[in-house]
Amino acid sequence: xxxxxxxxxxxxxxxxxxxxxxxxxxxxxxxxxxxxxxxxxxxxxxxxxxxxxxxxxxxxxxxxxxxxxxxxxxxxxxxxxxxxxxxxxxxxxxxxxxxxxxxxxxxxxxxxxxxxxxxxxxxxxxxxxxxxxxxxxxxxxxxxxxxxxxxxxxxxxxxxxxxxxxxxxxxxxxxxxxxxxxxxxxxxxxxxxxxxxxxxxxxxxxxxxxxxxxxxxxxxxxxxxxxxxxxxxxxxxxxxxxxxxxxxxxxxxxxxxxxxxxxxxxxxxxxxxxxxxxxxxxxxxxxxxxxxxxxxxxxxxxxxxxxxxxxxxxxxxxxxxxxxxxxxxxxxxxxxxxxxxxxxxxxxxxxxxxxxxxxxxxxxxxx
Amino acid sequence: xxxxxxxxxxxxxxxxxxxxxxxxxxxxxxxxxxxxxxxxxxxxxxxxxxxxxxxxxxxxxxxxxxxxxxxxxxxxxxxxxxxxxxxxxxxxxxxxxxxxxxxxxxxxxxxxxxxxxxxxxxxxxxxxxxxxxxxxxxxxxxxxxxxxxxxxxxxxxxxxxxxxxxxxxxxxxxxxxxxxxxxxxxxxxxxxxxxxxxxxxxxxxxxxxxxxxxxxxxxxxxxxxxxxxxxxxxxxxxxxxxxxxxxxxxxxxxxxxxxxxxxxxxxxxxxxxxxxxxxxxxxxxxxxxxxxxxxxx
Numbered sequence: 001x002x003x004x005x006x007x008x009x010x011x012x013x014x015x016x017x018x019x020x021x022x023x024x025x026x027x028x029x030x031x032x033x034x035x036x037x038x039x040x041x042x043x044x045x046x047x048x049x050x051x052x053x054x055x056x057x058x059x060x061x062x063x064x065x066x067x068x069x070x071x072x073x074x075x076x077x078x079x080x081x082x083x084x085x086x087x088x089x090x091x092x093x094x095x096x097x098x099x100x101x102x103x104x105x106x107x108x109x110x111x112x113x114x115x116x117x118x119x120x121x122x123x124x125x126x127x128x129x130x131x132x133x134x135x136x137x138x139x140x141x142x143x144x145x146x147x148x149x150x151x152x153x154x155x156x157x158x159x160x161x162x163x164x165x166x167x168x169x170x171x172x173x174x175x176x177x178x179x180x181x182x183x184x185x186x187x188x189x190x191x192x193x194x195x196x197x198x199x200x201x202x203x204x205x206x207x208x209x210x211x212x213x214x215x216x217x218x219x220x221x222x223x224x225x226x227x228x229x230x231x232x233x234x235x236x237x238x239x240x241x242x243x244x245x246x247x248x249x250x251x252x253x254x255x256x257x258x259x260x261x262x263x264x265x266x267x268x269x270x271x272x273x274x275x276x277x278x279x280x281x282x283x284x285x286x287x288x289x290x291x292x293x294x295x296x297x298x299x300x301x302x303x304x305x306x307x308x309x310x311x312x313x314x315x316x317x318x319x320x321x322x323x324x325x326x327x328x329x330x331x332x333x334x335x336x337x338x339x340x341x342x343x344x345x346x347x348x349x350x351x352x353x354x355x356x357x358x359x360x361x362x363x364x365x366x367x
Numbered sequence: 368x369x370x371x372x373x374x375x376x377x378x379x380x381x382x383x384x385x386x387x388x389x390x391x392x393x394x395x396x397x398x399x400x401x402x403x404x405x406x407x408x409x410x411x412x413x414x415x416x417x418x419x420x421x422x423x424x425x426x427x428x429x430x431x432x433x434x435x436x437x438x439x440x441x442x443x444x445x446x447x448x449x450x451x452x453x454x455x456x457x458x459x460x461x462x463x464x465x466x467x468x469x470x471x472x473x474x475x476x477x478x479x480x481x482x483x484x485x486x487x488x489x490x491x492x493x494x495x496x497x498x499x500x501x502x503x504x505x506x507x508x509x510x511x512x513x514x515x516x517x518x519x520x521x522x523x524x525x526x527x528x529x530x531x532x533x534x535x536x537x538x539x540x541x542x543x544x545x546x547x548x549x550x551x552x553x554x555x556x557x558x559x560x561x562x563x564x565x566x567x568x569x570x571x572x573x574x575x576x577x578x579x580x581x582x583x584x585x586x587x588x589x590x591x592x593x594x595x596x597x598x599x600x601x602x603x604x605x606x607x608x609x610x611x612x613x614x615x616x617x618x619x620x621x622x623x624x625x626x627x628x629x630x631x632x633x634x635x636x637x638x639x640x641x642x643x644x645x646x647x648x649x650x651x652x653x654x655x656x657x658x659x660x661x662x663x664x
Contacts, residue, residue: 171450172450175449176446176447176448177448177449177450179412179442179446179448180449180462181465182415182416183415183417183437183440184462185434185438346417
């Protein structure tokens, strides 16, 4: 969570100085012009401060000593230290240009006979909304970056929580408390309870992580999470939840095959392979900006879909029916896995000696 | 009333239960006896659905056992198991809730049982910090905490010291008096004789003898106990027909009188050997009943 916060806050911190640009005001300046000058902050990305100055001479000396960035005299003239060139894109130059335009416009509106209230109304007219047909490059890049981070977190968390479920099952088997529990409740309830309990923790952690990212972004005014990234994040959390349900059932079944903690790593390793495959293929898809045929296939298979489908969504337009199919297969796969896990669980639990193989366990289930 | 009706369970080619039928009447303590591997543990597991019978059924109050019934059963499995890292009282409360008690009820009941079993001082210790004997007591409390209607205890006395044995016997008697049906297995036959109204003896997955302890121990063949001054062995009996020497302890010889055997003839023979200090008809010990029942092995 700290890492996510830092990821958002640090770029903002190194983005340069933030002290305000000072505008010297000599003589009169209408309140509407003052409001509009302060609003230039949004254009130049720096705070603007208005300072009243006694006369033109004082303004000039303040400009030369750089205590003022720009001055406006009697709403008639804008003064800067160095004559602006057309290529100057500094905040100071943009402020001077903006100031000249704002005050000139204000004078014009007054000459046309408008009063303060009418000018304020005109000034408050918002610009029209602009609708883009395709996301621009920086949005796409941010979505891809969010997807990459999301995919890494999905990989790490699915393994972490899966292992947690696995260890819980193995602990109950190795300490034999399972027989006491199963005398009172059904094995499906025991397994589902474990998955749900740890799942709530996992979801809470995922939501906390995402919330921390958004809060940090809002606090420092970062736009890293703006635009399509919010939607991408919600989507990733959704895939995480689906993947979690699937993998925890698998890990639960794996746990019931063994009776000692030392064997946990051996039985868990093969379960990590599909995730790793999905991860490595997604990495090249995200950097190369196109989904290979392999990624497309993986995006439909329940063990890899939680990673491969969001990756496809980030790099290409996926038809909605394909997303629906992938989710459907994942949900169905989870249901099958949960039932298998429960069956393997109850049968394997009474085998305390040697480790059962998957094949034996499934044969037991079929019998 | 708990009934096992022709329950059969096979593991591969091994027949663990062979059409085993068994009845435990409500409010009685029934001892479940049998040599190792006779099927006692499997039979107990079938009551809880942990082992599914291939044939036959387990009934409670006349109807097949349901998941709801099982929540009102208490089970002490042969292989003890608790979460080692959990605190004793929390563990009991958790199991109580799992069996349908509210948190408040479970807490009250847990502390009562901890008190009763002398575990109160360690109530907030982790299970793994307790001695094995005390862990065994906690396990017992775990079977009792929800006030079950049926108690199934697999070897409840193993690992207990004499004080623990005595208090468990009392608990079982109390529970039965309160209407709880109790089935427990044990190899300590003198204990079983002391605690149970009736016993069921199984061998090779089949019921080989059952009934009230009184009836089984009074049943044929009659037993004679004889003590003769100055005679420490039973060699003098070799010539008497239709008697079997069951053993000699502290100078007293126990004799099984087979059909056709004559107690008076034995007494006469004894008097010719020396002054008879003791001559009585005794009931059979449960161990003798047991060995006779599984003796064909």
